[in-house]
Each structure stands twice: as structure tokens, then as C-alpha cells.
Amino acid sequence: MAATQLVYLFASDIPVGGALPWPVFLATGDLLAPAGFVVPDEFVQQRLIMSTPVRIGTAADRGRPAIDMDSEELSAKIASHTSDPLKYFKQNAETVVLTFKLPAEDDNRTVNADFYGRIAMSSLIVSAPVLGLGDEHKWKNFEGMPMTVQILFGRTLCMFKTTLMRYAAVPNGHLFLRYPQKVVTKVFRQALRVTARLSVSVTLDNGSVLPALITNLSDSGCAIETGLLLGAAGTALTVTFQARITDTAQLISVPGVIRSVRGQLSQQMRYGVEFAGHIDDSTAKALKSFLYEQLAEA
Secondary structure (H helix, E strand, C coil): CCEEEEEECCHHHCCCCCECCCCEECCCCCEEECCCCECCCHHHHHHHHHCCCEEECCHHHCCCCEEEEEHHHHHHHHHHHCCCCCCCCCCCCCEEEEEECCCCCCCCEEEEECEEEEECCCEEEEECCCCCCCCHHHHHHHCCCEEEEEEEECCEEEEEEEEEEEEECCCCCEEEEECCCCCEEEECCCCCEEEEEEEEEEEECCCCEEEEEEEEEECCEEEEEECCCCCCCCCEEEEEEEEEECCEEEEEEEEEEEEEEECCCCCCEEEEEEECCCCCHHHHHHHHHHHHHHHHHC
């Protein structure tokens, strides 16, 4: 069995402000930091040292503390990290959803965060949501906590498991999340669409407000059922419904136009509504967040 020598590293090997000339591994062979990673401060340096890091040894390392690892096993682990699972992911995040359970709580929390950036193969940076514990800096007490992340962009939902590496309070509260080794994506090639049963209020041009039911919802329109007459094709209206997004109820109101009408008044009318007119950014984001959550649960 061929073996590769891994030599242990010390603080002097990974100086603050310097870029790593080689990848750093855990003693198990798992990647800890890629070559080129810049150690930003003493805190990160200490975290790396606490992990008992190693690198692949060379002939010049004779006499240094080292361990041997099966070469094939190490090669397989290195190969699994050479491809960035988020290489297609840039500043195109629409929503970041974090799911985690605090040590003193029984139920998971699901909260929204803003995407700030990423250090390839090292960490993701997102805003630090308010925990409501009386001190917004409580995040620093939960470093190392596991969590699940969903990132929504375009027509793709990206999901992975990670841990909280570090909380930073300056300039605004933000979290460094460990870079994922494995990512699951769902690509929705057509319009985002889910089957639903949502109570909706339909406001007509004359000011009348009628009750109805959304049975199918997408980011471009919806299907509505009701026993009432809403109008013929071409009729403008506004649909308003309450959506639960990350366990928070939010009112969504979207202007639209009837594009199709089916059924009979004596039974149930079915209307195809296209969302049209101006939709503000916050409403569009809330609608997509709701759709992505439903798709992720499907």
C-alpha cells in the first residue's frame, strides 16, 4: 500500500496576511483550506491551528512531525474538492434561507439572510439575521453550529449542509459559513409553478373585492377558481393573498389580467390570470421566495 506523508503545520507556517502556498488538510485527508487562501487575521489563524492542520510533505520536510496516509484515499479526497460545487454561483442570489436549531430550543428556526459574497472553496458570507434573544451579538456563541442552507437564484434552488465558522459584527453583522463539499440543485426550466390552495381576494377595477381560491401559482400568473363572475378575458384585476415565508405570514398583492375563462356560473368558474403591470421588487422577491419554499418541500 503506497503512503503519502502529511506533515503537521504550526502558526509560523500560516502567517496572518499571507496566502497559503499549498492546500491544508485535516489529519483525515479532508480539505481545510485551498492553496491561495489568505489568512485574514489571528482569529482565523488560531482556528486553523486548533484543527491540527497538515500538508503534503516533501523531501525538505525530513524530521518534521508527520503521519502517513494511504495515497489512493488521499487522492480521492483531493479530487472531490478540485471542482468548486458553487463555481456557477456569483452575485446572483435572490434569497438565502438558513435552517438551524439553537442549543436551548426544541424546534428548528428558518430565517432569511442576504448574500454578501464567497471565498471560493473556503467560506460563504451572509448577513446575520436577528435572533430575538435580546442581544444581536448572540451569534458569536453559536460558532460551530450546523445548519442547512437554501440559495435561490434564477430558476435554480441550491441546497447544502454547513456549519457556522465565525460571526463578525463589523461593519454589519455577518456570518462566515463553511464552504460546502456537496451541493444539491434543482433546476426549474419552465416558469416556477406550484399546485396550491390559497384563499385570495380579487379586486376588480370598480373597487369590488371578491373571494376566490388560487389552485395553481407561478411567478408569472395563477389559476383561480370561484363561483363568482370576475370578468371576461382582458379584464384587469388585482389578486391579494397571504403567503407563509420562512414561518412568517406576508401579504402579497399583484396586478394581473384575465387571459382565459372556463366553466359555468352554475358550477365553478376557472380563470387563468397573467401577472401584469408594475410589481415592486419586494413583492417579486416575496413571491419567488414562497414558490421556492413550496418547490423545495415538494
